[in-house]
Amino acid sequence: MVMKTDMLRQWLFPSARLPSAAGKRTRPANTMPPMRVRLEPTLLPPGEAFTPTQPKPGRRQITGRQAELDRILQALREEHAHVVLYTERGRGKTSLANLVIETLRQGGVIVARHTCEAGSSFDSVIRGLMRDLPRSLLAVAANDPAEIGCEAALPAGDLRPRDVVALMSRLTCRSLVCVIDEFDRIEDPGTRTRLADTIKQLSDQAVALLFMVVGVSENLEQILGQHPSIQRNLVALHLPLLTDNEIATALEKGAREAGFSLFPSIVERVVGLARGAPHMAQLLGLRLVQAASRRGDAQVAEADFDAAVDQLLAEASPSAMALYASLLAGESAAKMVRALRALAGAAQDPWGRIAILPSFRDGMAVGESYIRADEWHRLLDAQVLRPAAGAYGLYMFADRGFLHLVLLIDAQMTPLATPAQDFASAGLHRLASDH
Ligand SMILES: Nc1ncnc2c1ncn2[C@@H]1O[C@H](COP(=O)(O)OP(=O)(O)O)[C@@H](O)[C@H]1O
Ligand SMILES: [Mg+2]
Missing domain, CATH: 3.40.50.300 (P-loop containing nucleotide triphosphate hydrolases)
Incomplete structure (x- = not known):
């Protein structure tokens, strides 16, 4: 059975009033049809799309x-x-x-x-x-x-x-x-x-x-x-940190608004560095698009990620750099690097707290990693970590900026543009390329 459109509409929406032929609006013959204007989205300057130094003003700019x-x-x-x-x-x-x-x-x-x-x-x-x-x-x-x-x-x-x-x-x-x-x-x-x-x-x-x-x-x-x-x-x-998905969304949103696109591998690296901190996502996002823009490219490339990391490290707080250097001074620098890396990359709860428990081997266990008692005490003495208030076995980086410094140094050791197998070979690669 074929139903006429009007009959079908009446049957589906009985209370709806069908327009009568007399009531139909017709356009006067001498007028132009309305023009469809396609609005191109206006691009924002990088410093407005990414705002590491300012809070977001409202709903349109906020992620999550x-x-x-x-x-x-x-x-x-x-x-x-x-x-x-x-x-x-x-x-x-x-x-x-x-x-x-x-x-x-x-x-x-x-x-x-x-x-x-x-x-x-x-x-x-x-x-x-x-x-x-x-x-x-x-x-x-x-x-x-x-x-x-x-x-x-x-x-x-x-x-x-x-x-x-x-x-x-x-x-x-x-x-x-x-x-x-x-x-x-x-x-x-x-x-x-x-x-x-x-x-x-x-x-x-x-x-x-x-x-x-x-x-x-x-x-x-x-x-x-x-x-x-x-x-x-x-x-x-x-207030918790943002989730990894929200960090990725905030980064992609900023890049889109500034007219740039990002490879998924770069988004993933930024998510790993930000660890839920919206400020870090804004800062890295800004440095990435600035680096791409210096090359005159709207596609953020892996070299831009490396340039952004280098710039953030060059601008890192001197006291945090000095703390990092002092922790590495001595014979067990490699062990300290491993301990710092394990802590900075450890699973964290929504507020950035890490579960660290005494290990049966006389040190501390962080997830799958083990920190020797020596390094652990040095980290506590240097106030890199502190126990979270009122929560047994949970610790936080006393200054979260230091956590990001550790991750940035790690990222610099394993650049995206020139992949290296591991920390040691990356270090050698850098030393070799320095000469
Ligand atoms: N929900 C969010 N989405 C994207 N960026 C955010 C969000 N919340 C904060 N930011 C960014 O994070 C940084 C810190 O935000 P702010 O609101 O000033 O934090 P606080 O008041 O806790 O110090 C700023 O760069 C801001 O632009
Ligand atoms: Mg504030």
């Missing part, structure tokens, strides 16, 4: 972080809980905070933000937050013309937690989210206690003002201090 965004929004919107977002430096806290703020504002939520400095105090943070709000939100008159934004909602003199609790009655918005970034930088211990007291009072009195506190820390106590009574009033999120 959906689960973390959802959790934070759920805490703020549904649970009316304050949020603490913490992790190591350079892992994407500010970028995620930008994404949270963008999403909240798009949903009509009023957000104030303030970035702390070493000398910040409770007073300067709260005043900074109020200055970030438009004056139109003031429910009280601002008498002092010098006052910026909603500063007039605050009393003069030293602020106390109860002044923050009273704030909402002086603003016209029904709810407010206050984002405080780099909270860990504040040196004054009193500020931490006052903020914790404020969170407690706001929660107890169900005031619609929520804080999102962002900072470098390994755990909640380090950032907000010991304040057990506020733990149930807040959601603490320990």
Whole structure:
């Protein structure tokens, strides 16, 4: 049976109104059909596609972080809980905070933000937050013309937690989210206690003002201090590293935006060097496309990877280089190189912690590798590694930059463009090519 198109549509969508012939829109005979314009994507300069020195400003630039965004929004919107977002430096806290703020504002939520400095105090943070709000939100008159934004909602003199609790009655918005970034930088211990007291009072009195506190820390106590009574009033999120897939996506996205393409082998090497650190993916991505662009090629080649590694090592921190050299001084340099390599490449948990356990051979076991007691103690003494807070058998690189240095040196020893069989022969190759 052959059904007519109109009959078929009516049968599938009975409630849909079929256009009657009379209602059909026809184009006046003397007009041109609409032109289809194919928009070519505009390319970004490499330094905008890859941003190693800046946080990502919002959703379009960020890779991953959906689960973390959802959790934070759920805490703020549904649970009316304050949020603490913490992790190591350079892992994407500010970028995620930008994404949270963008999403909240798009949903009509009023957000104030303030970035702390070493000398910040409770007073300067709260005043900074109020200055970030438009004056139109003031429910009280601002008498002092010098006052910026909603500063007039605050009393003069030293602020106390109860002044923050009273704030909402002086603003016209029904709810407010206050984002405080780099909270860990504040040196004054009193500020931490006052903020914790404020969170407690706001929660107890169900005031619609929520804080999102962002900072470098390994755990909640380090950032907000010991304040057990506020733990149930807040959601603490320990931001993980990106996954390897996300690192690859971030790298490919940046390259595409700058008009470059990457071989899978190069993406794989970058993923291995980044070990989940978004900052490293941005930095390597930038150096790769800069190297390709110097050659006038839009295809990043293996020689560009080697050039990027060389440049990162040439720009590495002198103190990290000196530490590396001091660890290798002595007779067992090869063993130390092996130990460092095993640690830098070891399986890690989502926060970059490595399981290291005593070995039955009187040293330490890292995955399949073995570190002799001598090297292990030297590494601990030199503070290359430290135990992760509150987790038996888990260790972290005290400075993650050092982990990347080890991997970069390793990559320089085994260049992509001139493959070498192993570390020893690569070393010989380099020595030979130096002469
Ligand atoms: N989700 C992400 N996707 C891609 N790049 C990211 C992401 N998060 C952070 N970055 C990059 O990583 C680096 C550190 O990010 P940032 O947000 O400043 O970290 P933090 O605030 O933890 O120090 C920056 O170069 C930033 O561009
Ligand atoms: Mg930051």
